[in-house]
Amino acid sequence: MTEVQVRGLTKRYGDRTAVDALSFDVPAGAVTGFLGPNGAGKTTTLRMLVGLARPTAGAALIDGRRYAQLPNPRRTVGALLEANGFHPGRRGRDHLRILADEANLAEARVEGVLDEVGLTAAAGQKIRTYSLGMRQRLGLAGALLGDPGLLVLDEPANGLDPAGMAWLRALLRRRAAEGRTVLVASHVLAEVAQTADQIVIVHNGQLRHAGPVEPDLERTFLAVTGAGHAG
Known part of the structure; x- marks a missing residue:
């Protein structure tokens, strides 16, 4: 079981503070929705969690370790x-084969995740021909390759049609039911309300609310952020 502990996490860019002494926990066996208005610091927090940005202070830990310390x-x-880090001339299957090779994962996992995300039929096509929704699915396939205990997703429903969103919801709920940990940043409050067990709401880089999903998520979100809209 994999857990996330964020402790005093801070990120400054010059005189601008993107994340300000943020602390919260993400439990195993649950889907945690990570919410906040645009510019609240969600993506910066996730980037620090997975080692793509260096904290100014504090730490984002995965089972007590920084990402760079994971074996x-x-x-x-x-x-x-983000669902745009692909070579457009590469085929979907080949993209995943490269990721699997880099991580010393069995190539059989490639076919497994292609099937799991519904891209088997399109795996031989070049990524430049993929719709945004298909790129999201390919990105999810890459995230699932190592059969990880923790999934960290930023706006994974972008580009998905209603059937795709229902599929994604089922995928995330299934991972949580298996005892895994899911952290999802999203601005789609209705989808989070249907999917998440826990929520963490940030605004201006600071924690504003953490706890179980409440019946009226939009009301809670607006109340704690003071936002005029849920975008």
Whole structure:
């Protein structure tokens, strides 16, 4: 079981503070929704968690370790922070084969995750032909390659149609039911309300609320952020 502990996490860019002494926990066996208005610091927090940005202060820990200290990162953490980091001339299957090779994962996992995300039929196509929704699925396939205990996803529903969103919801709920940990940043409050067990709400880089999903998530979100909209 994999857990996340964020402790006093801070990130400054010059005189701008993107994340300000942020502390919260992400439990195993649950889907945690990570919410906040645009510019609240969500993506910066996730980038620090998976080692793509260095904290100014504090720490984001995965089972008590920084990402760089994990012995087999892809077997512990699967991350999808943006769905555009692909070589457009590469085929979907080949993209995943390269990731599997880099992480010393069995090539059989490639076919397994292609099937899991519904891309088997399109795996031989070049990524430049993929829709945004298909790129999201390919990114999810990459995140799932190592069969990780922790999934870290930033706006994974972007580009998905209603059927795709229902599929994603089932995938995340299934991972949590298996005792794994899921942390999802999203601005789609209705989807989070249907999917998440726990929520963490940030605003101006600071923690504003953490706890179980409440019946009226939008009301809670607006109350703690003072935002005029849920975007």
